[in-house]
Amino acid sequence: YKDLTFRELPISVKLGVGTIKGYLVGAEIKKSLIYAKDLRIDALGQFFYYMGTKKEWEIPDLAVEGTVEGDPSWMRASIGPVFTYSGFDSFYPYLYLNFNKLWGNFKMLQTIQDLTGSEDKKITGASSFSTALGSIFKLSEVFGIKAEGNFIPHGDRVDFGFTVRIMYSF
Numbered sequence: 721y722k723d724l725t726f727r728e729l730p731i732s733v734k735l736g737v738g739t740i741k742g743y744l745v746g747a748e749i750k751k752s753l754i755y756a757k758d759l760r761i762d763a764l765g766q767f768f769y770y771m772g773t774k775k776e777w778e779i780p781d782l783a784v785e786g787t788v789e790g791d792p793s794w795m796r797a798s799i800g801p802v803f804t805y806s807g808f809d810s811f812y813p814y815l816y817l818n819f820n821k822l823w824g825n826f827k828m829l830q831t832i833q834d835l836t837g838s839e840d841k842k843i844t845g846a847s848s849f850s851t852a853l854g855s856i857f858k859l860s861e862v863f864g865i866k867a868e869g870n871f872i873p874h875g876d877r878v879d880f881g882f883t884v885r886i887m888y889s890f
Contacts, residue, residue, distance in 0.1 A: 726788075728839040731779065733788055742772035750802070758807035764816060765799040770824070780833065786832035794824025794843055798850060810858040813872055820850035820872065835836040847874035862889050 722775030800818030822845030
């Protein structure tokens with residue numbers, strides 16, 4: 721979390737702490753649409769939910785004790801076509817073009833002796849379009865490795881991420 725400002729608290733707070741630990745759960749569903757020789761086109765839908773663990777910070781430079789407690793959560797849903805080339809043995813490069821929606825909430829609670837206040841900040845993604853370029857390496861019938869780069873264009877820049885997954889199929 722970068723540069724969240726809470727102005728409706730007893731004392732305004734600007735948060736720039738980066739990562740907050742939490743729990744991420746998700747699901748995906750894939751439906752094959754077209755399979756022609758070495759090209760497969762699937763429809764892929766994904767949903768992720770992140771529930772952050774509450775984190776507390778001391779408020780510096782006060783004559784009395786004061787703390788703020790952050791409680792973040794967010795959700796992400798995406799859907800779109802996946803183009804997979806299957807002409808290689810055990811190596812499947814793919815391109816995933818998708819509608820990508822991110823939304824969430826960051827609740828901040830401030831306590832300074834008997835004085836308390838809270839504020840909710842709505843979180844939304846900067847873009848609704850995402851592109852993922854990746855590949856699946858099949859090590860055996862049941863084990864594989866999936867590497868993926870994700871690109872989200874917005875405004876005059878592009879945000880990116882990279883994931884590696886070890887997969888077990890049963």
